[in-house]
Amino acid sequence: MSDAYSEESTGEGPDFLDDDAVVRRIGELIAGLFTLSVLGFLAWILATQVDYRLLRSVFPRFVEAFRLVVFIVVVSSVASVSLGTLMGLARISSSPLTGRIAKGYVEFFRGTPLLFQLFVIFFGIPRLWPPGQFPIGDWRVPAAIIGLTLNHIAYVAEAVRGGVGAVEDGQLEAARSLGMSKVQAMRKIVLPQAWRNALPAIGNDQIILVKDTSLLTVIAIPEIMSVFRNINSNQLDPWTPLVWVCLFYLLVTMSMSLAVSILERRADWSADDEVGGLRGLLSSIGKGLGRRL
Amino acid sequence: MSSGSHALVEFEGVNKYFGDVHVLKDVTLEVERQEVAVVIGPSGSGKSTLLRCTNRLEEIQSGEIRLGGDAISAPDADVNRLRQRVGMVFQSFNLFPHMTAIENIMIGPTEVKGVPEAQARERAESLLDDVGLDNQADSYPHELSGGQQQRVAIARALAMDPEVMLFDEVTSALDPELVGEVLDVMRDLAEEGMTMLVVTHEMGFAREVGDTITLMSDGRIAERTPADQFFDQPRTDRGKEFLRRLL
Ligand SMILES: Nc1ncnc2c1ncn2[C@@H]1O[C@H](COP(=O)(O)OP(=O)(O)OP(=O)(O)O)[C@@H](O)[C@H]1O
Ligand SMILES: [Mg+2]
Numbered sequence: 001m002s003d004a005y006s007e008e009s010t011g012e013g014p015d016f017l018d019d020d021a022v023v024r025r026i027g028e029l030i031a032g033l034f035t036l037s038v039l040g041f042l043a044w045i046l047a048t049q050v051d052y053r054l055l056r057s058v059f060p061r062f063v064e065a066f067r068l069v070v071f072i073v074v075v076s077s078v079a080s081v082s083l084g085t086l087m088g089l090a091r092i093s094s095s096p097l098t099g100r101i102a103k104g105y106v107e108f109f110r111g112t113p114l115l116f117q118l119f120v121i122f123f124g125i126p127r128l129w130p131p132g133q134f135p136i137g138d139w140r141v142p143a144a145i146i147g148l149t150l151n152h153i154a155y156v157a158e159a160v161r162g163g164v165g166a167v168e169d170g171q172l173e174a175a176r177s178l179g180m181s182k183v184q185a186m187r188k189i190v191l192p193q194a195w196r197n198a199l200p201a202i203g204n205d206q207i208i209l210v211k212d213t214s215l216l217t218v219i220a221i222p223e224i225m226s227v228f229r230n231i232n233s234n235q236l237d238p239w240t241p242l243v244w245v246c247l248f249y250l251l252v253t254m255s256m257s258l259a260v261s262i263l264e265r266r267a268d269w270s271a272d273d274e275v276g277g278l279r280g281l282l283s284s285i286g287k288g289l290g291r292r293l
Numbered sequence: 294m295s296s297g298s299h300a301l302v303e304f305e306g307v308n309k310y311f312g313d314v315h316v317l318k319d320v321t322l323e324v325e326r327q328e329v330a331v332v333i334g335p336s337g338s339g340k341s342t343l344l345r346c347t348n349r350l351e352e353i354q355s356g357e358i359r360l361g362g363d364a365i366s367a368p369d370a371d372v373n374r375l376r377q378r379v380g381m382v383f384q385s386f387n388l389f390p391h392m393t394a395i396e397n398i399m400i401g402p403t404e405v406k407g408v409p410e411a412q413a414r415e416r417a418e419s420l421l422d423d424v425g426l427d428n429q430a431d432s433y434p435h436e437l438s439g440g441q442q443q444r445v446a447i448a449r450a451l452a453m454d455p456e457v458m459l460f461d462e463v464t465s466a467l468d469p470e471l472v473g474e475v476l477d478v479m480r481d482l483a484e485e486g487m488t489m490l491v492v493t494h495e496m497g498f499a500r501e502v503g504d505t506i507t508l509m510s511d512g513r514i515a516e517r518t519p520a521d522q523f524f525d526q527p528r529t530d531r532g533k534e535f536l537r538r539l540l
Contacts, residue, residue, distance in 0.1 A: 174387035174446075177348055178401035178453060179377035188404055192391045269391045270435050 049239035058231055062244040065227045066251070069213050072141065072223075073252060076148035077206050083149065084156025088198075089186075091161045102157065109154035115215055118147040122219040144216045148209055155205040163198025164190060196267040203260030210252045224248055299362040301326045301488050302347060302457055307356035307366075309342055316342050317353070318512040324457070327486045331499040331520065333535065334509030340492040343509065344459045347490065348379040361456060377405060380450030380458040384465050386442045388434040394445045395421065395430040398452045405453070413452075420448040424478050440471030444478055457488040464495060476502075496539060500524050508532055 016022050090102035109117065122143040126134040136142060167190050175185035217225040224245055231241040265271050300323035309317035316339050324330045332340050345351040346358060349365055349372050358366040365375050389397050398417035402408035408416075421427050424444040434442050443463055450458060460479065464472040476498050483489060483502050493499060499506060503520035508531060515531040516523070527533050 168385075168387070170383060170385055170387035171389065173350055174381075174383065174389070174449075176350065177376055177379070177381040178449070179373045179405040180401075181373050184404055188400060189389055196391070269433055 045239055046243075050243060051235075051237055051240045054231075054235060054237060054240045055243060058227070058241060058244065061227050061231075062224065062241075062248055065222055065224045066248045068141075068221070069210075069223050069248075069252060072144055072148065072213055072216070072221075073210055073256075076145050076152065077209060077256075079145070079149040080152035080209065081156055081202060081206070084153040084202075085160050087153050087157035088160025088164070091157055092164055106154045106157055109151050110158075114147065114151050114212055115218065117151055118143065118215065118219055121147045121150075140216075140219055140221050143219060144213075144221055148212060151212070152205055152209050155208075156202055159198040159201035159205060160194065162201060163194035163196070166197040167193045192267075196264075196269075199260065199264050199267055203257060203264070206260065207253050207256050210256055211249065214249075299359065300324055301328075301361055302490065303357075303359040304343075304346075305357045305359070307346065307353050307358060309339075309346060309351060309353045316512050317346065320356070320512075320514055322507065322514060322517070324488060324490060326488055329483045329489045329491060329502055329504045330507055331503035331505065332490060332492045332507045332509060333494075333496075333499065334515070335535075338509040339512045340509050341461050344381070344461050344490060344492060347457075347459055348376050348381055350381075373405070377401075377453050378456045380453060380455035382443070382446050382450055382458065382460045382463045384462040386434070386439070386446045386466070388442050388446055388449070390434050393431045393433055394426065394437065397434070397445055398449045401449060401453045417448070417452060420451055421445075423451075423481070424448050425474070438471060439467045440474045443467065443475045447475075447478055447482075451482075457490065458482065460489065460491040460493070462492050462494065464493065496524070508535055 087102055087105065090098045091106065093099045093102070122139065125143070126136075126139055129135075171189055171193065172185055175189040176182075180188070213223055214225045216223050217229065220226070228238075228241045228245050232238050302322075302324040304320050304322040307317050307320040308315070320339075320343065322343075332343060334340055342351060346353050347360075347365070349358075349370075353366050356366070357364055360375060360378055363375065364370060388394075389400065392400065395414065395417045398420055399410070399413040402413040402416065403410060418427065418430065421430055424447060426441060426444055426448075429437060429441060429445075432441075434445070437445065447458075447463075463479075464475050467475065472495070476495060479489070479491070479498070480502050491499075491503070500520055506516070506518055506520050506523040507514055508516040508518075508523075508527075508529075510531050516527060516529040518528055518532070522528075523532065524536065527536060
């Protein structure tokens with residue numbers, strides 16, 4: 001039986017998979033083949049399916065939609081991150097009432113689809129007034145911003161709660177031992193660390209927020225997907241507008257993740273560059289870009 | 294405030310429970326000004342809890358704890374004010390990782406006492422000098438060794454000009470070769486006349502620097518004897534047994 005422990009039989013799979021270099025080569029081969037086939041498919045689409053005259057002529061319509069999306073994203077993003085941070089703090093409040101209300105909020109907005117929430121706000125709210133009396137003429141964009149913000153407050157709150165939870169108990173104890181009040185200890189000691197901990201999760205959520213704008217097509221907002229649907233149904237040509245859809249979404253999401261990685265660098269005290277002033281900002285942008293590419 | 298007739302730190306009939314667990318049992322203890330009171334005892338005997346009650350990181354259920362005659366444990370005590378008078382150093386340093394060494398030391402005085410920035414910096418520089426780290430002012434904690442971090446933590450506590458310093462196994466998390474530099478700082482502090490409550494397993498330090506030994510056992514103070522006497526002729530059986538186990 002002692003033979004069973006001999007050198008050859010180390011694992012379950014075939015023996016050649018025990019060699020790191022071989023496994024790595026196989027991985028590279030698969031990744032390479034995959035990339036080649038995707039690129040080939042793309043090239044084939046671009047060569048055979050895309051109408052370049054149409055591509056050029058619809059460009060301005062996408063730019064317009066893109067600008068609207070950027071506006072909605074920026075407003076909802078700033079609002080959801082700042083209010084979400086407050087909601088996260090309410091969530092961990094030592095007052096059980098505040099804590100429970102915040103928990104209820106989070107459960108509701110994470111537990112129902114964004115589409116449902118948008119319908120409630122867009123269709124439901126104006127009906128609370130007598131017909132024709134609703135004071136806001138074009139309710140689409142405000143409804144979109146309110147819906148996205150309310151929804152993403154819940155996710156940011158959870159990220160902040162996790163970020164605070166990841167700060168060691170000893171930090172608060174050390175701060176309180178110096179005589180800091182709870183509020184001082186939170187502001188100066190716990191939150192800066194919690195913010196760093198929470199940033200990756202907040203960044204993920206904000207990228208999802210960008211993609212969530214595609215749902216706004218159902219409340220008749222002329223955003224990127226709406227423009228696509230319009231062109232596709234008139235021209236019966238999906239591939240041409242899809243090129244712009246893809247490029248414009250990537251433009252927003254990649255700017256967003258660049259912004260997040262800059263913030264992450266600036267919040268990271270163990271990063272080895274200076275963070276203050278313009279030099280620091282520029283170097284953060286450089287490093288942020290470097291990490292993306 | 295403080296009248297000279299009191300001991301600096303007084304525990305009187307203190308009882309502390311964690312749920313059903315009775316952790317401090319009727320503890321009465323007086324620590325005089327400038328005394329170095331070393332607290333020893335087996336794991337779980339309540340040493341950390343004793344220290345943590347002293348600056349009210351833990352609440353007690355009965356009895357009273359006084360600092361210079363002021364009741365720390367009173368329900369209406371101004372905790373933030375009283376804590377400024379008690380410095381605490383932890384086993385795990387608990388430096389603020391997002392601040393440099395000097396910022397760690399300055400944050401207490403500037404934030405809590407409203408000391409002007411420049412004045413706080415000057416004081417912090419001199420404290421860094423005292424603990425032998427004048428060249429590490431701008432280092433972040435993660436750039437420092439454990440021994441260096443613990444010395445910054447001591448300086449951070451001292452920056453508040455506390456009346457008493459609490460040390461809870463402050464060398465237990467250190468590599469053996471780094472223990473000495475921290476004990477040296479504590480020894481200097483004792484020589485300058487700081488009142489100290491020190492939980493430690495370093496018996497050499499206890500014997501040499503300690504004025505009194507307080508042996509805790511199962512939540513009670515089993516023995517409290519001058520340090521030079523304790524190691525040669527402990528008064529209680531628990532003391533004898535404790536020393537026997539050390540050997
Ligand atoms: N936060 C807590 N919740 C519940 N029980 C606790 C808590 N902290 C301490 N205890 C219990 O109180 C008792 C005393 O703990 P304490 O930490 O004061 O002991 P110690 O003498 O410092 O031990 P050690 O040498 O291991 O540090 C132990 O039984 C411990 O399990
Ligand atoms: Mg302990």
